[in-house]
Structures are given as structure tokens and as C-alpha cells.
Amino acid sequence: MSETMPGIEPESLPSQQAEMIEQLARQASAPGRNRALIARILAAGVQLGLDDADRLDLKITAAALEEMRHAFRLFAPYDDVPKVTVFGSARTKPDDPGYRQAHRVAAALARDGWMVVTGAGPGIMEAAGSGAGPEQSLGVSIRLPFEEAPDPGLAEPNRVTMKYFFTRKLMLVKESKGFVCLPGGFGTLDEAFELLTLQQTGKAEPVPIVLLDAPGGGYWRALAEFVRAELGGGGFIAPDDLDRVLVTDSADAAVAEITGFWRNYDSLRWVGDRLVLRLNAEPSDVEVESLNAGFGWLAASGGIERSGPLGPERSDHDALAKPRLVLRLDPHRVGDLHRLIRAINGLSSAPGAATPPSV
Numbered sequence: 282m283s284e285t286m287p288g289i290e291p292e293s294l295p296s297q298q299a300e301m302i303e304q305l306a307r308q309a310s311a312p313g314r315n316r317a318l319i320a321r322i323l324a325a326g327v328q329l330g331l332d333d334a335d336r337l338d339l340k341i342t343a344a345a346l347e348e349m350r351h352a353f354r355l356f357a358p359y360d361d362v363p364k365v366t367v368f369g370s371a372r373t374k375p376d377d378p379g380y381r382q383a384h385r386v387a388a389a390l391a392r393d394g395w396m397v398v399t400g401a402g403p404g405i406m407e408a409a410g411s412g413a414g415p416e417q418s419l420g421v422s423i424r425l426p427f428e429e430a431p432d433p434g435l436a437e438p439n440r441v442t443m444k445y446f447f448t449r450k451l452m453l454v455k456e457s458k459g460f461v462c463l464p465g466g467f468g469t470l471d472e473a474f475e476l477l478t479l480q481q482t483g484k485a486e487p488v489p490i491v492l493l494d495a496p497g498g499g500y501w502r503a504l505a506e507f508v509r510a511e512l513g514g515g516g517f518i519a520p521d522d523l524d525r526v527l528v529t530d531s532a533d534a535a536v537a538e539i540t541g542f543w544r545n546y547d548s549l550r551w552v553g554d555r556l557v558l559r560l561n562a563e564p565s566d567v568e569v570e571s572l573n574a575g576f577g578w579l580a581a582s583g584g585i586e587r588s589g590p591l592g593p594e595r596s597d598h599d600a601l602a603k604p605r606l607v608l609r610l611d612p613h614r615v616g617d618l619h620r621l622i623r624a625i626n627g628l629s630s631a632p633g634a635a636t637p638p639s640v
Contacts, residue, residue: 298327322346341445348443352421352452355441359419363637364456365390365539366398368472369405369463378495379463380408385532386461386493387412393540394637398457400449401440405463415439421452450475454485458638459539461491464500481522483615486549487622489542494530501528525619543638545631546622547603552591554581556610558622559603562630563587569606576621581611585621600639 294302306320329339367387373380387397387409397413399406401420410418420440443449450472454460462473473492479485492501505528513520527538547559564572564587573584588607595601606625610618625631 294324294327294331299324302327344444345448348441348445348448349451351441352443352448355419355421355439356452356456359396361640362396363394363458363543363640364396364398364419365459365461366453366457367405367409367461367463368400368453368465368469369409370465370469371400371402371404371406372466373404373408373463375408379405379498382493382495382532382535383408383461383463384412386535388414389532389536390459390539391417393536395459395539398453400453401442405465409461421449423449446471454479457488458640459489459491459542461493461535461539462501463493464495464498470504477522477526480525480619481518481616483612483618487525487619489539490526491535491538492526492528493532493535494528496530498530519616522616525616540635540637541626542622542635544626544635545628546625547639548600550594550599552593554609555591555607556618557588557591557594558606558608558625559600560606560625561603561632561636562628563604564606564625564628564630568628568630572606572621572624575624579610579614579617579621580608582609584608 302320302323305323306316310316310319326342329342334342367383369379369383373383383405391397391413395413396417396419397409398419398421399409401410401422406420410420418439422440422442423446424442424444441452443452446468453472454476460476462469462476476485476490480487480490492505494501505523505526508518508523509520512518513522527534529535529538545561547561549559550557569585569587577584579585585606585608588605590599590601590605591607593599
């Protein structure tokens, strides 16, 4: 098999089929761009056929790939716009305080330059979509046996409908740089715990997560007490795992948490075993010393250092103007990275006002 198809074993496809796949991949990609990945997708489909996969397995694979393609096309025109996803119950009524909370938070974030992503249904999803407005909203709806009316504020060009919850959840999480969860049922809890799992395990980049109650409400506060007492007390999670989340009943605090997370911290990238944190302002020597004093334990070796762009970043022209901090992060500490980011945002050198993150 050609080097254009890394990850595909040479013996797994007959040479004639492999050549056909490479020809198709060449036709389906611009010169020098992503041909190997397209070939891998095609090869995986052919291999499923050679495996004599069950018809249901093939239907799931085909539908999932088609759904992801449609969702990717929905989001592509807004690739450079920061997004926040709002989760919550489809059953929340317009006269409910939680509905008004979602509307208020979404409106404030939209004014600050964010797009709001929802599940495109009624209730909290409709509240967030209407708060942001049709030009600042995107929706990823789910097809259910009992059809719920979609959010009327989301026209078809700004909405995609999916069959599977797992593909829908992927798109609701993948594109966003912040999350606001309002009270809801099993689906909302599933989405909230998925976010917490991704953050705890380091499978997603650190982002702000807000668990927002209605004013005076105790839905998330009660859940947080259960998590700390039963999960933390039972040793199933670290006692401080919930510290990365803001639990509040204040819409203003929710907005401040989402925007403030990006006050100084901008983005990260792995270069080999080194973690590069890109910032909005250059830290002083004294500030770097203070970060090492407070967070040097995050490093597997060495410490936290200032740096210019590393070689692969220069080759990719990746955020070259941003100041950088570099460390060899202990992989067992990846879930604690949010602590370092919050300290970076609190440095005296940090900008006075938060700006939406670069994407």
C-alpha cells in the first residue's frame, strides 16, 4: 500500500482495490491536501464489505458518516467564529425562569461575538436560539419517534437533523469553546456528564463549563452536592474534579465565566511531549516564577518556560504572534490543566478585558 494511506495495512486490501481507492482519493481532494485521510475513509468502507459486516452495522456506519458530513457543512462557514453550546430541557416553558435565563445568557454572548449552538428543539434550546437571534444561532436536532416541534427561530440553512444521539452530541461538543447547561432530564444530564468526562480525562481541550440554575433554584447545586459526597466521597473521582465547573444561578456570572476563561489564555497545542499554551499577553519573569511556584507540579520534568513558536508551529504558521508558555505536562495531571489556565488569566500582565478566543 502507498504511503498516502497511513494506518491501512497493506495486506488488508487487494492491490487493485487499493489503487482504485487511491485514484478516488486523488480525485476527491485538492493537490497535497488530505488525500491520505480521504483514502483511509474509503478503505475503511471497503474493508467493512470484505469483513462481511452485518447489514445493521453497515447502516449505522453509513448513516453516521452521512450525518457528520451534513453537520460539518453546516458549521464550516462559521469556522472562525467562537461558539458556545447551551444544553437544557425541551420541556421548559416560556414562562419558566430557566427559559429567561437561557435567553439572557445567549443574548449577552451573541452581543460579545459568540455564536450559540443548541439542540434545535423547544424549551431551553428555543430560548437560547431566540436570545442569540437567527444570525447567531446554529442547531443540531434529533429525529425522535415522537416528533417535537423544532425551534421556529432556526430556519433549515442553520439547522441539521440527525438520527443518532452520538453523532449529534459530537457536533454539539466538537465546535464549541464554552458550555452552559440549564436544568433538564436524562438527555441534559448525559450531555453534562459527557463534558465533565472529556475534561477530566483530557480528551478535550480545557473550556469553561457553567451549570446554570434558575434564580434561587437548586437543581445543579443539589447535583454538585451528590457528586462531591457520593462520587468524591466514594473515591470514584478526585475530590476537586468539580472545581473546573461553575455552579451558579446568576446569568451575569455565567457570561463572565465563559468570556473570562479567554481573558489571557488563547489556545494550546502539543508538540511532541511538550504542551504549548498560547497567550494574549507576554508574562514577566516574575510571573513565570510565580506560575512555577504554584503549578510546577504539573510538569513531568523541568518547569514552565516562556518560548517563541516551536518548529512545527512555524511550519504551520500557527498563531505565530502569540506569546507562549511551554511545559512537559505530566499526563496524569491533564485534568488539572484548568487550574494553570485560570492562574494565567489572573496574571497582572493579562489584558483588562476578555476577547473571544481565536478558533
